[in-house]
Amino acid sequence: MSRLLIVFFLLPFYCLGQTADVYLQKGNEESGKKQYKEAIADFTKAIELNGGLAKAYFYRANAEGNMKDEQAAVKDFTKTLELDPSNTNAWFYRANAYNELKQYKEAIADFDKAISMVHTNPDMYHYRANAKSNLGDYQGAIDDFDQAIKLSPNNPELYEYRGVTKANMHNDKGAIADYDIAVKHDPNNADLIYYRANSKANIGDYRGAIEDFDRSLRLKPNNVEAVFYKANAEANVGEYKAAVADFKRTIQMNPHVPNVYKYLAHALANDDDEEGALSYFGDQIKRDPNNAELYLYDGLVKSNMNRKQEAIEEFNKSISLDPKNSDTYQSRGDARLGFKDYHNAELDADTAIKLDPQNSYAYITKGRAKFGLNDTIGALKELNKAIEVGSKNDYAYAIRGDLKSVKADYTDALKDYDKAVELNGGYAENYFRRLKARIKTGDRQGAIADFNRIMEINPKRVSLMFEVGKAMNGAGFYSEALAFLDRQIKNNPKVGDNYVQHGIALQNIGKVQDAMHDYNTAIQLDPKSYEAYDNLADAKLTMNDTSGAMKDISKAIDLKEDDAGAYYIRAKVRLMMKNYQGAVDDYNSVLYINLANTDVYARRGYAESFLPDEKERMNADFKYAEKVEPKNPETYYQRALAKLHLNDKSACADLNTAAGLGSKAAQEDLKKYCK
Numbered sequence: 001m002s003r004l005l006i007v008f009f010l011l012p013f014y015c016l017g018q019t020a021d022v023y024l025q026k027g028n029e030e031s032g033k034k035q036y037k038e039a040i041a042d043f044t045k046a047i048e049l050n051g052g053l054a055k056a057y058f059y060r061a062n063a064e065g066n067m068k069d070e071q072a073a074v075k076d077f078t079k080t081l082e083l084d085p086s087n088t089n090a091w092f093y094r095a096n097a098y099n100e101l102k103q104y105k106e107a108i109a110d111f112d113k114a115i116s117m118v119h120t121n122p123d124m125y126h127y128r129a130n131a132k133s134n135l136g137d138y139q140g141a142i143d144d145f146d147q148a149i150k151l152s153p154n155n156p157e158l159y160e161y162r163g164v165t166k167a168n169m170h171n172d173k174g175a176i177a178d179y180d181i182a183v184k185h186d187p188n189n190a191d192l193i194y195y196r197a198n199s200k201a202n203i204g205d206y207r208g209a210i211e212d213f214d215r216s217l218r219l220k221p222n223n224v225e226a227v228f229y230k231a232n233a234e235a236n237v238g239e240y241k242a243a244v245a246d247f248k249r250t251i252q253m254n255p256h257v258p259n260v261y262k263y264l265a266h267a268l269a270n271d272d273d274e275e276g277a278l279s280y281f282g283d284q285i286k287r288d289p290n291n292a293e294l295y296l297y298d299g300l301v302k303s304n305m306n307r308k309q310e311a312i313e314e315f316n317k318s319i320s321l322d323p324k325n326s327d328t329y330q331s332r333g334d335a336r337l338g339f340k341d342y343h344n345a346e347l348d349a350d351t352a353i354k355l356d357p358q359n360s361y362a363y364i365t366k367g368r369a370k371f372g373l374n375d376t377i378g379a380l381k382e383l384n385k386a387i388e389v390g391s392k393n394d395y396a397y398a399i400r401g402d403l404k405s406v407k408a409d410y411t412d413a414l415k416d417y418d419k420a421v422e423l424n425g426g427y428a429e430n431y432f433r434r435l436k437a438r439i440k441t442g443d444r445q446g447a448i449a450d451f452n453r454i455m456e457i458n459p460k461r462v463s464l465m466f467e468v469g470k471a472m473n474g475a476g477f478y479s480e481a482l483a484f485l486d487r488q489i490k491n492n493p494k495v496g497d498n499y500v501q502h503g504i505a506l507q508n509i510g511k512v513q514d515a516m517h518d519y520n521t522a523i524q525l526d527p528k529s530y531e532a533y534d535n536l537a538d539a540k541l542t543m544n545d546t547s548g549a550m551k552d553i554s555k556a557i558d559l560k561e562d563d564a565g566a567y568y569i570r571a572k573v574r575l576m577m578k579n580y581q582g583a584v585d586d587y588n589s590v591l592y593i594n595l596a597n598t599d600v601y602a603r604r605g606y607a608e609s610f611l612p613d614e615k616e617r618m619n620a621d622f623k624y625a626e627k628v629e630p631k632n633p634e635t636y637y638q639r640a641l642a643k644l645h646l647n648d649k650s651a652c653a654d655l656n657t658a659a660g661l662g663s664k665a666a667q668e669d670l671k672k673y674c675k
Contacts, residue, residue: 020050027059036063054083058090065097073097088117092124099131107131122151126158129165138169156185160192163199170422172199190220198229204426204457206233224253228260235263236426236457240271261297262327269304277301292322300331308338326356333365342372360390364399371403379403394423398433405433408598408628410440428457428464432471439475442631442661447475455484469501473508476662481505496525500532507539515539530559530566538569541576549573564593568600571607580610601625602638609642618642633661640666644673 027042043060046053061076077094080087095110111128118124129144145162152158163178179196186192197212213230217223231246247264250257268277281298288294299314315332318325333348349366352359367382380403386396401416417434424430435450454468465488472481485502492498503518516539522532537552550573556566571586587604590597605621608614622642625635636658643651652674658666 018045018049020046020053020056023049024053024056024059027063031059031063031066034066036067039063040067052083054080054087054090057083058087058093061090061097062093065093065100068100070097070100074101086117088114091117092121092127095131096127099127099134102134104131104135108135120151122148122155122158125151126161129161133161133165133168138165141165142169154185156182156189156192159185160189160195164195167195167199167202170202172202172425175199176203188219190216190223193219194223194226197226197233201229201233201236201426202424204236204428204453206237206426206457209233210237222253224250224257227253228257231267232263235267235270236428238270240267241273243267244271261293262300265297265300266304269301274305277305290321292318292325292328294318295321296325296328296331299328299335303331303335303338306338308335311335324355326352326359326362329355330359330362330365333362333369337365337368337372340372342369345369346373358389360386360393360396363389364393364396367403368399371406376403376407392423394420394427394430397423398430401433401437405437405440406595408440410437413437414441426457428454431457432464432468435468436471439471440629444475444477448477448480451477451480451484466495466497466501469498473501473504476508478505478508482509494525496522496529496532499525500529500535503535503539507535507542512539512542528559530556530563533559534563534565534569537566537573541569541573544576546573546576562593564590564597567593568597571603575607578610580607583607584611584614598625598628599632599634601628602632602635606638606642609646631661633658633663633666636661637663637666637669640669644669 023042023046027039027046030036030039030042040060040063043056043063046056047060050056057076058080061073061080064070064076065073074094074097077090077097080090081094084090091110091114095107095114098104098107098110108128108131111124111131115121115124115128125144125148129141129148132138132144133141142162142165145158145165149155149158149162159178159182163175163182166172166175166178176196176199179192179199182192183189183196193212194216197209197216200206200212201209210230210233213226213233216226217230220226227246228250231243231250234240234243234246244264244267247260247267250260251264265281268280271277278301281294281301285291285294285298295314295318299311299318301311302308302314303311312332312335315328315335318328319332322328329348329352333345333352336342336345336348346366346369349362349369352362353366356362363382363386367379367386370376370382371379380400383396383400383403386393387400390396397416397420401413401420404410404413404416414434414437417430417437420427420430421434431450431453435447435454438444438447438450451468451472454464465484469481469485469488472478472484481501482505485498485505488495488498489502499518499522503515503522506512506518507515516536519532519536519539522529523536526532533552533556537549537556540546540549540552550570553566553570553573556563557570560566567586567589571583571590574580574582574586584604584607587600587607590600591604601621602625605618605625608618608621622635622639625632625638629635636654640651640654640658642648643654652670655666655670655674659670
């Protein structure tokens with residue numbers, strides 16, 4: 001018993017003999033073993049014994065930080081600095097703690113102090129850069145990364161994070177350059193390669209993006225976002241089967257990835273397997289008939305396939321099961337726009353907005369509906385709201401640009417298209433919209449640049465490529481269009497529309513017989529191609545075959561009563577037949593169908609010049625045509641022709657203007673009439 005008594009009395013005596021330094025040493029040993037809770041207890045005992053030990057607070061703060069108790073860490077670092085304001089590491093570590101607490105301004109202030117004391121620590125610049133980036137000061141972050149890289153040029157992490165910052169600034173090319181350096185130093189970093197893939201997709205390098213997504217997934221197979229974005233890239237290059245497979249794989253990994261079903265619906269609609277597209281969600285609905293979202297996605301597939309009425313029926317079912325889903329009303333509104341049911345489309349958009357005031361697409365739908373109802377001011381207001389609530393929504397800028405283009409405000413439209421391209425530089429349609437506006441402003445070089453960009457991004461989209469060829473012909477880029485369409489016909493020899501556009505290009509360089517062969521080939525492939533008949537009639541007209549032209553144009557109108565092109569060409573036939581009132585009537589029909597066809601105003605003005613009582617209307621048409629398209633040579637040429645037969649001596653001035661803008665016909669007429 002005596003030995004037990006001795007032990008009993010010795011224990012408190014031993015504890016009382018501990019000094020603060022002993023507890024500090026013991027706490028540090030425990031911290032080294034990651035026993036932070038025990039370490040904190042020992043640092044606390046040291047502080048109780050000596051409250052003036054700055055390092056005791058410093059060590060305890062570090063342990064608290066390792067325990068993720070950042071508030072306590074900040075408090076102890078602050079006490080450290082009260083006792084020892086020259087402790088650089090305390091400033092630095094408190095800054096890191098503030099970063100963890102998302103108190104970035106306080107963090108930056110502490111980093112500033114630490115850096116003022118030590119200029120050679122790359123980590124200080126690195127972490128200050130992170131704080132600046134989190135505050136949106138991307139340029140300040142870049143400057144700090146630059147300094148850190150000077151101090152540590154072989155650290156791949158610095159290039160990686162500088163790349164992320166550049167990507168946040170929409171400088172994806174700069175980001176890729178940094179990622180490339182980082183990958184050389186760290187070739188098996190799956191996240192790094194994933195970031196590079198995203199930047200490549202942002203600049204439209206979808207092939208490169210797919211390659212990087214694949215490489216990243218080999219290193220990190222469970223990155224569901226990599227699978228999802230890879231599917232997006234595949235869809236953007238027209239590889240819809242691969243996209244469908246990867247969207248389905250995404251759903252298997254995580255069915256809650258935002259918009260995955262929506263994008264799957266789009267890919268299914270564009271895949272050649274129409275039956276498979278229609279059956280996927282149909283099969284899902286059979287398994288889960290009360291799932292409102294499945295009807296929504298099935299409706300999106302059908303809407304994207306232009307089966308608008310069936311789509312609306314699916315949206316109705318979805319709404320009956322879940323009447324509070326904003327996206328369903330917005331989608332139904334979009335489908336109704338396809339029927340020109342603008343009133344109900346607007347009602348759907350209003351419901352969508354009421355359910356979700358941040359639904360940017362709902363404001364776009366409402367704006368499009370208002371424009372269909374001829375409320376241009378209201379439409380613009382809704383599109384502005386779409387941009388306000390969705391500042392990163394490139395589609396909102398694109399549609400606002402379309403609205404301005406319809407109003408012939410191409411300068412402002414180009415600003416919106418530029419913004420759409422900036423936000424989504426990998427989306428070919430944004431470049432196509434800008435291409436058409438650049439054509440209208442006479443920016444041939446810019447239009448060709450956009451055309452080349454579209455070809456880089458998505459050369460396999462048959463429908464888009466057709467529209468591009470059509471736009472090039474419309475702009476008079478016939479030699480470029482021929483080379484482009486030769487490739488399209490080689491890749492898709494059964495697409496009649498390509499032969500139509502190829503024929504148009506041939507006809508405009510004087511190869512009329514070859515053009516007629518193309519138009520007839522298009523008719524053989526698609527007997528209902530009203531555009532083939534339109535252009536065949538136009539070709540016959542150039543050969544003075546007015547009866548043959550009238551026969552073909554009548555066939556075109558039979559096939560499509562609202563074919564603006566047919567009335568446009570029939571007006572030309574009637575002009576040749578000196579049926580001037582009939583020509584004016586046909587130009588009126590063109591404008592009734594398509595008010596945006598500004599070229600018609602000048603041509604109608606020419607036809608009106610032959611009608612004795614239409615001189616005032618003629619002048620109004622020429623004036624309007626000049627106002628909306630001041631660089632369109634056809635406006636000045638048609639006015640010159642009108643003046644010539646009216647014996648107006650100012651005709652030569654218009655011929656000079658038209659010739660200066662590139663009209664070859666005006667150049668020839670200058671030689672005849674203006675010697």
